[in-house]
Amino acid sequence: MNYYTGKEEGLVLCTECHTIHQFIPDVLMHCNRCGAELNQRKPNSLARTWALLLSSMILFIPANMLDIMNVTYFGQDDPSTIMGGVIVLIQLGSYPVAFVVFVASILVPLFKMFGILMILLSLKYHIDLTDKQRIKMFRVIDFIGRWSMLDIFVISILAALVNISGVAVITAGAGATAFSVVVVLTILAANSFDTRLLWDYKKLRS
Amino acid sequence: MLCAECDLLIQNKIIEEGSYLKCPRCGHVLYKQKYNTIIKSLALSITALICFYPAVTEPIMSLSMGGKEQHQNIIEGALVLLKEEHYIVAVLTFMCSLLIPLFRLLLLFYVTLSLSVNYFSPHLFWTFRLYHYMEEWGMLDVYMLGVIVSVVKLSSMAEIQFGFGFWMYAMLLICSIMANNELNHHEVWDRLLAKKKAFQ
Structure with missing residues (x-):
């Protein structure tokens, strides 16, 4: 079946209110209905995604190496990293919660970063992945992204709640900052990627 | 109609109340026929x-x-x-x-x-x-x-x-x-x- 895209037909879709406009090249267009900026493809989508992805990957190292939380229990310090927190939960015997935290704070960010990396590399080096695989992967990445904030919220709840001096005090560590920045950067990376490029690149090759 | 996720050009279709219209190429939900929301x-x-x-x-x-x-x-x-x-x-x-x-x-x-x-x-x-x-x-x-x-x-x-x-x-x-x-x-935009x- 022969497909035509809006770009080939000289049309542009307002991604906010779904109106279709005639595209005028080299002019900054705004939607006459809702006022949003109109672009046939998100500007510099690939470069922005690469930049955000690489910075999140770099920050992922300190996020996992530094302590995210410090528990002082009867005067004894017990700092823990992200993985340490999961291990504590396993030792407590609460396997479902340990699993949820492990998935949200380790698997999801890793999966996200490698997923976006794979999509970008497959576009760059023409690795064969079907469009269906790519778009499915991207939708999963887009959906799960926010859930990595889980550990950050847990820390902020614990730090506020467990604050009984002399008995137990929980404070956040430097790793928490790094980790929250990783989460924000990966969400921004997914947002700056334009899914329509997946199909453009396929047409270019064939 | 244009698909927001793959930019496919699709002919406007009238669909039943309460149903979806999906993009034939990428599966993105284009339109939900639901009113009084x-x-x-x-x-x-x-x-x-x-x-x-x-x-x-x-x-x-x-x-x-x-x-x-x-x-x-x-x-x-x-x-x-x-x-x-x-x-x-x-x-x-x-x-x-x-x-x-x-x-x-x-x-x-x-x-x-x-x-x-x-x-x-x-x-x-x-x-x-x-x-x-x-x-x-x-x-x-x-x-x-x-x-x-x-x-x-x-x-x-x-x-x-x-x-x-x-x-x-x-x-x-x-x-x-x-x-x-x-x-x-879509209903909000239409009404606006x-x-x-x-x-x-």
Whole structure:
């Protein structure tokens, strides 16, 4: 079946209110209905995604190496990293919660970063992945992204709640900052990627 | 019609009430044929806004340990992090768990109320766009899971009790998710455009 895209037909879709406009090249267009900026493809989508992805990957190292939380229990310090927190939960015997935290704070960010990396590399080096695989992967990445904030919220709840001096005090560590920045950067990376490029690149090759 | 995810050109089709139109190439849901969603969203957003105040000011949970008791609400959570000078974490927590959800509810309330009472202002367009932009950053649901995980983490050290704020937060979460899912964005845009033409 022969497909035509809006770009080939000289049309542009307002991604906010779904109106279709005639595209005028080299002019900054705004939607006459809702006022949003109109672009046939998100500007510099690939470069922005690469930049955000690489910075999140770099920050992922300190996020996992530094302590995210410090528990002082009867005067004894017990700092823990992200993985340490999961291990504590396993030792407590609460396997479902340990699993949820492990998935949200380790698997999801890793999966996200490698997923976006794979999509970008497959576009760059023409690795064969079907469009269906790519778009499915991207939708999963887009959906799960926010859930990595889980550990950050847990820390902020614990730090506020467990604050009984002399008995137990929980404070956040430097790793928490790094980790929250990783989460924000990966969400921004997914947002700056334009899914329509997946199909453009396929047409270019064939 | 153009697909927002793969830019495929598709002929306009009329579909039955209550059904979806999916893009044949990438499977993106193009259009939902669902009307009268605005008044339902308005009702849900009012309920959610009523729940907001107790959800934020009442304690989410209380903890007793070594004969001492401690309460906590959402605002204190962010304030403690500020005091510890974890500014990024504090601001992010405060924004995602409180400020953005509140702001989104207010925007939704404003748009749906204006459409229901036949009021028009050009500001409605950017208001509704902003509502859509912030969708990803309102993280009420993630925060809720965070509360549950914290309870399990602490259960070995101390005794935990859910406060009134917890139940209000749960109500708020349910109402705001329903208000968001109920709303048909296409219907809002269509109605806004019709109003704009009528008032010109």
